[in-house]
Amino acid sequence: MNIKEKRKERLDRGIKVRCDGIYALMSFREMAYLAFPRLILIVGLILTPFLITAEYWERVITVACLYGLLAVGFDFLAHYVGLVSLGGAFFVGVGGYISALLNTQLGLNPLLSIPIATLMASIVCTVLLLPCLPLRGVYFAIATLLYPLLAGRIIEALDIFGGTDGLRGVEGLMGHYTPIYIAILSSLVFMFGLRRLVNEDVGLVLRAIKDNDQSVRASGISVTRYKAFGVFLCSLGGCFAGAALVHIYMWAGISLFALDFSILPIAATVVGGVHTLVGPLLGCLILVPISELLREFGTLRIVFYSVILLIFIVGKSEGLFNYAQRKYHQFERWVEV
């Protein structure tokens, strides 16, 4: 009896000159090989508004992209700086309220109030989170979770900023395609921007802090300062999402501090693939529409939603993007041993 044993062999494809994560591009073919998947995402997202006709689904994609900003920020902070943040809802709330106030009190145009609010809110969030920066792991996570809870209750109890009624009469965005393109372009710029940044020298310091903060200190660098910078970058995305949402819904209320904004981005990050920055955005573009599709099931919606999430997380815990990336860069074949 001669049983032939076989094993699976994995081979890199595409780029000839490479060493671990570094490679040299030698031809247009290799450039196209790298550009292709990126172009699919960019062109695909930009064409989406023309492909879908129902206004309802346009809104769903808009919200998905805004969630994407939060998810990309979460992935960046958790896997490139080493801070697991549950404060997504806090960023959305602060960004949203500041933008709404700028618009209703000072009469700023939404196209001005959104960027100004994003910047102001990110500074506010970063300063408020400063005391938490020495914390690590679950301690940082639980501390950041308290911020949105606190903020919502403070507004309710002190009856400021419209109290439980919220701020009404926020100006909407002009133009049919404006909201969806604001959401799509901002999420693409934020995601590709961060992907670039993590390979720049500044980004390397952030990643080093995640790997080993003691060595960073021994190299004469203030860890707290860089962590604050990381939190600021992360909050830019979240605050922008909040500011944009307020003008899309034309209302700012306590629900901006709802924990959905903290939790869904994490689920999307896990589904899409951690430590990729693209994965979380893809995760949001999958999870948010699924959640909408399931509305037909009424009360059972959450049940189905949770089951789908569980299948994704347990079945493909590396995440969709990591899986797809591996398949794209390597091919497998059976060889006889």
Next chain:
Amino acid sequence: MKDSVILEVRGLTKAFGGILALNNVDLLVREGEVVGIIGPNGSGKTTFANCVSGFVKPTRGEVYFEGKRITGMAPEKIADIGLTRTFQIMRPYYSLPAYKNLVIPLMSPRARRVGGWRGGGKLGDRSTVGVDILEEIGFERDSYVPYKLASSLPTGYLKRLELARCLALNPRLIICDEVFSGLSVSEIASLLPLLQKLQMDGITLIMIEHRLRELFQIANRVMVLNFGEKIIEGPPEQVIKDPKVREAYFGSEEAEEVMKYA
């Protein structure tokens, strides 16, 4: 060798609860010297390094670096004025390629101010300077070792990477916490000329070591700790013959090696 004092430690004491990890330790280090710190396990060598480099706050005592009082200062502040250290348990940035590990010290305020290793890295050419440092310290560029992920490097290279990370900062003094441990005899032999070269470049070294034979080849002076107290200090050959030192090492792993010096 210049005569000016670069590091002065006076009455350094560190208590962990009721245990005195360091008890009233004095040390003077002159510029350009190589000073060894030896002693059996648990004698307080690493605690000494931690207290001097700022990672642990001493209970009592003073540390002066280039005339400046640095007692209790944050480690990043101490590193900023040119006193840095390697870690006994290596702490590289595993997710980065080796040469990118050196971008971090080159990004420090100190390197931006006075230039990193040999004044390099000021122009934003940090990755290039990183590869240069690694090549100098024994990473073969031709076989792409500097470009490998730190997590895929063997111990010998990681020890060198620890040193390289310190060098990139353009330091005045390096505390080396057991750079020889875990290395083979031939690996140490190739590391020794490098350390001598650093000394020639004017970098002061404090070396905490268990490998006495190799240490004695480069150390100008040796301080012996036992149970947190300094027993003796002096030239290596003289120190090792002292009965108190032999008594301290009695029954330990290095006892045999100590006895050879009789």
